[in-house]
Amino acid sequence: MSKKGMTIALLAAGMLAAGSAQAVTEIQWWHSMGGALGDKVNEIAQKFNASQSEYKVVPVYKGQYDESMTAAIAAYRAGNPPGILQVFEVGTATMMAAHGAIMPVYKLMAEQHEKFNPKDYLPAVTSYFSDTHGNLLSMPFNSSTQVLYINKDAFEKAGLNPNQPPKTWPELVKDAEKLKAAGVPCAFTTGWQSWVQLESFSAWHNVPFATLQNGFGGLGTRLEFNGPVQVMHIQNLANMAKKGLFTYAGRKDEPTGKFQSGECAMETTSSGSYANIKATAKFAFAVGPLPYYPSVKGAPQNTIIGGATLWVMTQKNPDVYKGIAKFFTFLSSPEIQLDWHKSTGYVPITLAAYELAKKEGLYQERAGFDTAIKELTNKPPTPNSRGLRLGNFVQIRNVIDEELESVWSGQKTAKQALDEAVKRGNELLVRFQKANE
Amino acid sequence: MIERRPVLDVLRHVVLIVGAALVMLPVYVAFVASTLSLDQVMSVPMQLWPGHHLLENYAAVLAHGSARFSGAPVGRMMLNSLVTALAIAIGKIAISIISAFAIVYFRFPLRRTFFWMIFVSLMLPVEVRIIPTFKVVSDLGMLDSYAGLTIPLIASATATFLFRQFFLTIPDELAEAARIDGAGPLRFFKDVVLPLSRTNIAALFVILFIYGWNQYLWPLLITTQESMYTTVIGIKRMMAGGDAATEWNLVMATAILAMLPPALVVVLMQKWFVKGLVETEK
Amino acid sequence: MEKRVQFSSRWLPYVLVAPQIAVTLVFFFWPALQALYWSVLLQDAFASKTHFVWFDNFKALFQDSVYISSFKVTALFSALVALSGLAISLLLAVFADRVLRGARAYKALLVWPYAVAPAVAGVLWMFLLSPSIGVIAYALRSHGVDWNYYVHSGQALLLVVVAAVWNQISYNFLFFLAGLQAIPASLVEAAAIDGAGPFKRFWTIVFPLLSPTTFFLLVVNVVYAFFNTFAIIDSTTQGGPAQATQILVYKVYQDGVQAFDLGGSSAQSVILILIVIALTVLQFRYVERKVQY
Secondary structure (H helix, E strand, C coil): CCHHHHHHHHHHHHHHHHHHHHHCEEEEEEECCCHHHHHHHHHHHHHHHHHCCCEEEEEEECCCHHHHHHHHHHHHHCCCCCCEEEEEHHHHHHHHCCCCCEECHHHHHHHCCCCCCHHHECHHHHHHCECCCCCECCEEEEEECEEEEEEHHHHHHCCCCCCCCCCEHHHHHHHHHHHHHCCCCEEEEECCHHHHHHHHHHHHCCCCCEHHHHCCCCCCCCECCCCHHHHHHHHHHHHHHHCCCECCCCCCCHHHHHHHCCCEEEEEEEHHHHHHHHHHCCCCEEEEECCECCCCCCCCCCCCCEEEEEEEECCCCCHHHHHHHHHHHHHCCHHHHHHHHHHHCCCCCEHHHHHHHHHHCHHHHCCCCCHHHHHHCCCCCCCCCCCCCCCCHHHHHHHHHHHHHHHHCCCCCHHHHHHHHHHHHHHHHHHHHHHCC | CCCCCHHHHHHHHHHHHHHHHHHHHHHHHHHHHHCCCHHHHHCCCCCCCCCCCHHHHHHHHHHHCCCCCCCCCHHHHHHHHHHHHHHHHHHHHHHHHHHHHHHHHECCCCHHHHHHHHHHHCCCCHHHHHHHHHHHHHHCCCCCCHHHHHHHHCCCHHHHHHHHHHHHCCCHHHHHHHHHCCCCHHHHHHHHHHHHCHHHHHHHHHHHHHHHHCCCHHHHHHCCCHHHCCHHHHHHHHCCCCCCCCCHHHHHHHHHHHHHHHHHHHHHCHHHHHHHHHHHCC | CCCCCCECCCCHHHHHHHHHHHHHHHHHHHHHHHHHHHCCEEECCCCCCEEECCCHHHHHHHHCHHHHHHHHHHHHHHHHHHHHHHHHHHHHHHHHHHCCCCHHHHHHHHHHHHHCCHHHHHHHHHHHHCCCCCHHHHHHHHCCCCCCCCCCHHHHHHHHHHHHHHHHHHHHHHHHHHHHHCCCHHHHHHHHHCCCCHHHHHHHHHHHHHHHHHHHHHHHHHHHHHHHCHHHHHHCCCCCCCCCCCCHHHHHHHHHHHCCCHHHHHHHHHHHHHHHHHHHHHHHHHCCCCCCC
């Protein structure tokens, strides 16, 4: 083709491209779902884009939760935020306090006249992300909760019933002793220690984690997780550690690797790890609910969720909102939710999807797969178990992790560590309050 | 003549051999791990002789990364590292040499000011200005780009000083001769200064290439898209500690790949490397 | 020393320095000023509310036991890295200097680790010392050592110190070697003739003559430990357990990037800048030729 011909062809193509680009409004979706999860996210977006021609959702993997949040904040300050941002539950208070930076979901759906009823969603999920008037601020997407995984082969070796994960903490200690006696190198470990052993633990036993309904009541909230129940539990774990029954292996998800390799026979961690454990473990495993103390009145109550939700950032171009609203409706449809739940292990966030899963016989097929959702819906939430709404929570979790580590290494008692954690955490809460008044 | 004591000689050799072995140990173990399957790596204790999965692991890593995590192909990361390293090395040398030339061979107002400004920048390594630099780069829309990866790291006081010290040793007669011949400063630069600076440039190139290739904090901050990762931070991201166990054999393969180019540069250009190290610290 | 011969041009010198000055202004000074500005503010993450708080952020830092402990950790870490690094490299350099055969081979073998990125060094040693699968960890455990650096803070510090020292060996070695080779052989020979043994020769002649090199390397290693080890810490222990490896530079990152506390992080940055200035001044006044102008 001659040079002139090329130029004309390119111009024409350019005009065509520009022309078609104008018709479709693009929506940037920044998320932190890596690997297989990311593939699923792309699939969902593709399906939505194919189902209509006005809007195009563009998912972008922006690194882990804290990285993508940093990037989004920087983008917002530069005047160019994404339409949808996936934020971990720990960042909720920060997002909520960002007046002007976010568009609450209930407002979005109402203004865009999209059918939306919060009651369609799991109460445990909506309660975490609603304001005190029950208005949903962000869209639930990937929620998980804590479960107990056990290595059935190891249980058999130790003479324990492999189909009966211990239901209470005293039972778990006894099982751990038998496992140790049978030569298992690590009887019990836990992932996400702050989330599992303090935050959700408090909810599961209906004791407060912080004042003012765990922070839902206002910025003046202060920490209370150094109560007698929590101190007893952490001291219990410390004793287990001294006896070699509990092996600490990291703050986040590093310990799951030890369960998967067969080194540790029991692990409390996220239900979201189900898919990966199933894929890599070379032994049979079972899932049970988080253990509780029968001596505590009201236990077990319900667990609190982890994971992330989708927040809408204020956009200069209002057309984007309609697309986002439509996408949220699409996302919450039972079929999409069921598919997401099946492939990932995150809980189905709508009751309709849950019913669909039951109808399909999913939970007969996969034993223990519904443990998570059963825990979340165990009882109607109380002020102690709706969730947490605490500012600077990333730093507070670091503080808790550090103090707990000093317990496992024998440097502090449970009471000393929890008292210190409350003190340091409260300083952070005071700072947050001052910065946001 | 200093006496030779054979015992001491043997001792010296022993110590040096042990030292060299210890220095090589981590790399050797990493190499072995990169030739094993994941099962073999995870079985304790890991074997200490190479296995049979070398090609398989390296091919997998170059094409798909650690598929369970970032899935970013290491091949792409190596390219990013290469671009970054070359851009930083060449960029730093280029702007430093002309700055030094200006400062040494011209008299102009603000010369002193500029010199001190460059000097002060020595005291501002990126680690002490992390967040604000990030914001500036973000405001300029340079995140996730080669420009963002390289330009903020390109102003170097040490290279400028090196060239300045060197230029001060160039005999004045040469500049005088150029003036007499009617050659302008740029000609002088091109025909006299540059050729004389060749060894310094080579030395600096080695140091700066390694510096650019091994950058960690800065790429970590400003890249969020997998297609822009460099090899060094790709390794960290493979150990994200997500919902699955780290694939150590692939991580080690990536580590070996991350070490190869700078190590090659050092070994092949050792003479200049040593000169570069010693000169830049004067 | 001024050049006698200089060119004159109205615009050329400005053009030549422009790129460097531009980058320095935009990416060095402007951010540093911003850090200074933010350090006296209290903001929420999105900068939707800003309060001017004078030196409150600084006060809060020095009342925070974690920040103080960060200073201690950094000091301890730098001391360990500098001293052990220098000692080991000096030993190797002294021996390499005196060995008749194979000096070049030893040099080549000991020099290339400089090329390894600190982050990679950290990962390599983490792999060797990993409580569950590390080869060295296995050896330690079979000798009864309870090796788990997730729990034992001392062990975590040991891990990062080992990785940092390993990374710096070549650099120190090269400089010591150069320093040793600059010592006139006649001095040492004279002492030998006088009957001094190798040990005595080393301590009375060689070591004192090496002191400029030693001091220089001390400062360089301290600066290295302060800043370049960010990569090692981030790729291995991330400051834990219980802040055992949380050096100052790492805390700036954690508070700024992970916790969005811009005021506190900027205040820490300002303090770090002051420390760097102090170290640089030290380096130039006592070690380098005076920067002449």
